[in-house]
Amino acid sequence: MLWTYPPRVRHLSKGVRRTLIGLRLAGAVLLTLLLLRPELRSEETETERPSILLLADVSRSMTVQDGPGGASRFELLRSVLAACAPALEELGEDLDISLATFDGARNPLPAEVDADAALTEPTSVLPEEPTGARTAIGGVLSELSRSDADLTSVFLLTDGAERALPPNDTDARGVAALLAESGVRIVGVPFGSDGAPTAGLDLSVEDLRVDPVVFEKKRVPVSGVVRIVGGAGREFTVRLLTESPPARGPGDEVELAPVEPTDGSRPAIIVRPTTGSEEIPIELTFVPQTAGEMKLALQIEPVEGELKQTNNQRATVISVRKGGIRVLYFDRVRPEVNALRKVNLSDKIQLDYVELPAQPNALSPGLRLEESLFEPGRYDAFIIGDVAADAFQEGRKDFVDDLAARVEDGAGLMMTGGLNSFGPGGWERTPLRNMLPVELPRGGPIDAADARTQILGDVPMVPTRQGAQNYIMLLADAEANADVWRDLPPLAGANRLELKRNLPADVLAVGPDDAPLLVAYEYGRSRVLAFAGDTTWLWPLSGYDVEHARFWRQVVLWLTRKEEDTSGPVFVTVEPRNVVPGRPARLKLGARDEEGEPIADAQFTIEVTAPDGEIATLSPRAAGPASPGLFRADAAGTDDPGDYWVRVRATKGGSMVGPDAITRFVVDPRDLELDNPAADPALLADLARVTGGSVVPPEELPAFLAKWADEPPASAESTVLSRTPLYDKWWIPLLFVGLLGTEWFLRKKRGLV
Incomplete structure (x- = not known):
């Protein structure tokens, strides 16, 4: 511009020429500055005073008298706070320090107590007696992590025992790790004995x-x-x-x-x-x-x-139900038989065993089967072990036809693994091929292991996500169930099962490479299980007798539809039947038509009557596609001990499906605070370790705070950088337009445009 523009205005007067060039140059300089994004910077140093919170436990476990001379934990806490008053008052001059109480949550200060005055009289924040029904250390710390961003230290004056219910039962150790990342330290001040009380009976x-x-x-x-x-x-x-x-x-x-x-x-x-x-x-x-x-x-x-x-x-x-369950079990002589027959020791299950050869031949013609074994209604379920289909033939009579007829009637059916079960046993030629939820490919030689139909070596049995919720697979409570299955000895081989396509079957357990091991299927009015394993006898051999017996009992109860009370057209069950105060009870309910089929479009009214007579109405939700016609609901508000009665009414098209289903559950008269009032100083030690804090015995707390008063924790200093941009002011575009506009106007006036 400096080279091309001056010759164009050379004929103008000196003053006009300089004005035009100056305006053009000023616009270029301004544009260059805008591209460089200039700003003014300044630094300021800010000092943040440490913020400290003392939290005192006022739950009922603090009434336990396990202190010196029979003093209660709360009496000791009160005396310790009183002794801390001089140190707290002095600390308040250099630090932001406050006091509060907690039980199931952090409590607000009493209306008559001033926060600053509490430092001179810290016991004023305490109630006359501790009355909190819960101790939620994790929940309180979680609340602090969300609300007190400037907090630097927390003093926990408590017995350390977590006694909380949802939604306040937060893991205190996990919250402490989050506080540590924010620079918050926890100082534990434990009260009480961690042993069981010995005074009194x-x-x-x-x-x-x-x-x-x-x-x-x-x-x-x-x-x-x-x-x-x-x-x-x-x-x-x-x-x-x-x-x-x-x-x-x-x-x-x-x-x-x-x-x-x-x-x-x-x-x-x-x-x-x-x-x-x-x-x-x-x-x-x-x-x-x-x-x-x-x-x-x-x-x-x-x-x-x-x-x-x-x-x-x-x-x-x-x-309590009428009669028992009768199961007929066919198998060859092998260790699994002895283990499975122990199910017969259960007082509600009668398991009859029929010995059959694996593959009948001239040397082993088979054992006589009687037609009475397959009489309608005699047995509720049938289990077929390591035997081929031919073992059920007696001359021209094929008892598999009778067995299939009983399954059509509603009897349960299970086929277990073995060298001669499923495809290798020729079951694809029988009516059971339509009832089993798996394909039945033929294998190699009779009674021989074939890699095409057998999984060789150790086969751990792992519940699927769906199986972990199924009644059959629940060997412990929901939290421990996965660990139990992980600890069980693996099966010694298994059959290779392949699911039939487009069949609504449920895979409850898998083995290596997610190979199906246990498959459940609803066939008409019957329930069918295909189990690839045949060596669960290894479980009791390794000390898992209880788990083995429970698994097979639950298999039988599921096969015979006895795991739920479905005797009437409308049914409801509760799990668990006895509930800890404050925890919800889970309801399962449904309705069936005259054929025993679930009514998926039934409308339910659920009422729960509490011990005080108050009635709560619940809304059901579908259990999911895996359980058509089954609904769930959660009964909350279980704080009061006693009997809670559940009434379920089902309607379809405005008409009642059947009589109301009635059941109940019991809320135990438990006292979380005092049933087992032992202190837990180990929790406070863990919280202090995670956050870089410390544990201070109650009698040493006044001296500890006095030392802080003499040598207050260093204030945190931070440098704040202030930036003032010069390129985004509203007047800069106007100035740029004004410069170029004035230059254009002067050139136009002189005939240059």
Whole structure:
């Protein structure tokens, strides 16, 4: 521009020429500055005072008197805070320090207490007595991590024992890791003893286990655990209680009475603890005399002088059904037979075993089968082991046809693995080929392992995501179930199963390379299982007797539709039957037509009546495509102990499907704070370690704070960089347009445009 523009304005006067060139040059300079994005920068140093919070536990476990001289934890906490007053007042001059209390959540300061005045009288933030029903350390820390961004240190004055319910049962250690990333340290000040209290006598029932479905006039095993504190050398009675007759609905209160002993049952036992604090496993049995739902309780008989008696009993509700389950099991002689026949020891399952040759031939013509074995209604389910289809032929009679007829009638069917089951056993030539949910390819030579149809070597059995929720695969509670299956010994080989295409079957367990091991299928009115394994006898051989027995019992109950109460057209079950206060009970419900088929479009009304008579209405939701016609609901609001009655009404097209289904569950009279009031200083130690803090004994807290008052923690300094951009001001475009516009106007006036 400096070279081409001046010659064009050379003929103008000197003043005009300089003005035009100056305007053009000023516009170019301004444009260049805009492209360089200039800004003004300045630095400022800010000082942040450390922010410290003292949190005092005011839950009911702080009333436990395990301090020196029989003082309660709360009395010690109050005295410690009072002794900290001088140090807190001095610290308040250099630090931002505040006090608060917590139990199930952080509590606001009392209205009459000023935050600054609390430093001179810290006990003013405390209530007269600790009354909190829960201790939610993790929940409170989580709240702090979200709300107090400037926090630098937290002093936790507590017994350290987490006693919280959803949604406040947050993992404290996980939250501490998040606080550590934000530079927050936790100082633990533990109160109380981490051992069981030894002063006084306390008897409690810690656990109760019984099958939710049992059968009348059959012996029912009941197990549990009782805890006895301060009763060494004495005798105590543990017994079963039940209703007689059972309650019929809300408001029908029936007092529990001791179960009467019958032949072969033991409903009571005497226990003798030998130490000051002891947990004793209990094994009892009883024989229910009538069918229906009944309340059953395990009780350690109260005695005079107990600290409390609300924990002497734990109750549940069981379903008593008429008759038992009969299963017919066909197999060759092998170790699996002996293990599976132990299912026959269950008082509600009768398993009859028929020995058959794997492959009948001239040397082994087979054992006689009787037509009476296949009479309609005689057996509820059939299990076929490592035997070929030909083993069911007796002359011209083929008993597979009779077996298939019983499955068509509704009997359950299961085929297990083996060298002669599924395809290798010739089952593709029988009517069962349409009932089994897997393909049946033929293998190699008879009674020989063939890699095309067999998985060789160790085969771990792993539940699928769907299988982990299935009744058959639940060997423990939901949290521990995966670990149990992981610990079970692997199967010694298995059959290769291939699912039939476009068949609504469920794969409950897989092996290597996700090969199906257990496949469930609803065939008409029957339930069918294809199980690739045949060596579950390895489980009890390795000490997993309970898991083995439970798996096979649940297989039988599922095959015979006995795992749920579906005797009526409308049904509802509750899991679990006894609930910890505050936790929801899970309901499963549904409706069936006259043919026993699920009614997927039924409309349900669900009412839950609490012990105080208050009625809550629930909304059902579909269980999912894997369980058509089955619905779920969660019953919350279970804070009060007692019986909760559930009533389900089903309608279709405005008409009732059948009578209302009624069941109930029990909320235990548990006291989370005081049933087991031992302190947990280990938790505080973990929180301090994770965050780089420390653990301070209560008696040393005043000196610890006084040291901080003499040498306050260093204030955090941060440098703040201020930037003032010069290129994005609103007037800069106007200036640029003004310069070029003025230059253009002057050139136009002089005839240059």
